[in-house]
Amino acid sequence: MDSLALEQARGWVAEARQIFVLTGAGISAESGVPTFRDALTGLWERFDPEELATEEAYRRQPALVWQWYQHRRELVAAARPNPAHHALAVLARLKSMTLVTQNIDGLHQKAGSEQVVELHGNLFANKWLDGCGRCDTVPPIPGDPPRCAICGAMMRPGVVWFGEDLPRVARFRADHAAESCDLCLVVGTSGLVYPAAALPGVAKENGARVIVVNPKPSALDETADIVLPAPAGECLPLLWPQAV
Ligand code: BV8
Numbered sequence: 154m155d156s157l158a159l160e161q162a163r164g165w166v167a168e169a170r171q172i173f174v175l176t177g178a179g180i181s182a183e184s185g186v187p188t189f190r191d192a193l194t195g196l197w198e199r200f201d202p203e204e205l206a207t208e209e210a211y212r213r214q215p216a217l218v219w220q221w222y223q224h225r226r227e228l229v230a231a232a233r234p235n236p237a238h239h240a241l242a243v244l245a246r247l248k249s250m251t252l253v254t255q256n257i258d259g260l261h262q263k264a265g266s267e268q269v270v271e272l273h274g275n276l277f278a279n280k281w282l283d284g285c286g287r288c289d290t291v292p293p294i295p296g297d298p299p300r301c302a303i304c305g306a307m308m309r310p311g312v313v314w315f316g317e318d319l320p321r322v323a324r325f326r327a328d329h330a331a332e333s334c335d336l337c338l339v340v341g342t343s344g345l346v347y348p349a350a351a352l353p354g355v356a357k358e359n360g361a362r363v364i365v366v367n368p369k370p371s372a373l374d375e376t377a378d379i380v381l382p383a384p385a386g387e388c389l390p391l392l393w394p395q396a397v
Contacts, residue, residue: 178256285301362379
């Protein structure tokens with residue numbers, strides 16, 4: 154990695170008054186959590202994640218989609234935060250910072266980050282699809298989503314599917330962070346999913362410096378002032394002091 158770029162990025166972090174961090178699936182790759190586009194390994198490789206992560210797919214094939222989420226829950230439950238997650242938890246103790254994530258794996262929280270803005274929900278949350286408002290579950294048939302004993306509504310994962318609006322409070326907090334920061338740090342995202350992918354551009358338009366950390370080219374590289382082409386677990390601990 155270019156040492157000059159690393160030195161400059163270090164300086165920008167040290168000078169920053171208000172940091173907005175946006176993370177994507179890549180920050181959890183070194184924890185063994187497949188990124189979204191390769192989340193379909195093995196059994197799932199014949200499906201398109203953007204097809205499965207929709208209400209329409211869930212209504213059409215509830216058991217299949219529910220099992221996909223149960224499979225991902227097992228994977229993520231066994232995962233541990235990596236040095237990148239821990240470095241961001243340290244940064245929040247050094248600087249005024251808002252951590253916004255597209256991830257649903259909860260690894261930032263496991264690393265000690267607080268007030269994490271989860272734009273796309275959380276893999277371990279559930280809620281009712283439809284539902285009578287007084288829903289109570291019956292023991293689910295293995296492999297099937299739990300159903301309400303009263304109205305028969307299905308339980309669904311508490312995540313944001315494609316075509317669904319983002320949680321209002323999370324969206325508001327993320328927009329505010331992008332509009333009010335002087336440094337935007339983008340870690341481990343392809344920058345392909347909106348409206349999250351628009352946030353670094355908002356930060357840039359408001360005068361912020363933008364640093365992208367990603368071992369591969371991403372759609373946000375053209376917005377970046379500095380691109381650090383390295384894995385997050387190696388790069389982030391180099392950008393600010395870790396002992397606090
Ligand atoms: C919505 C939860 C409207 C579910 C997810 C323009 C504006 C608004 C919307 C749209 C728009 N254009 C298109 C849309 C629709 C759509 C969209 O963006 N589609 C894309 C595919 C074009 N957006 C939506 O549907 C959103 N909703 O707009 O609603 C609306 C408004 C009002 C009322 C009703 C509706 C909802 C989007 C949220 C979808 N849910 N997740 C689940 O996970 O099952 S998105 C999911 O995919 C992830 O959460 C994540 O956000 C995304 C994947 O992106 P990444 O995180 O970037 O992961 P990816 O695998 O792509 O890339 C990983 C990167 O890491 C790579 O670059 C790789 O190089 C890098 N990497 C690898 N290893 C490392 C690394 N980096 C660092 N270190 C490493 N070691």
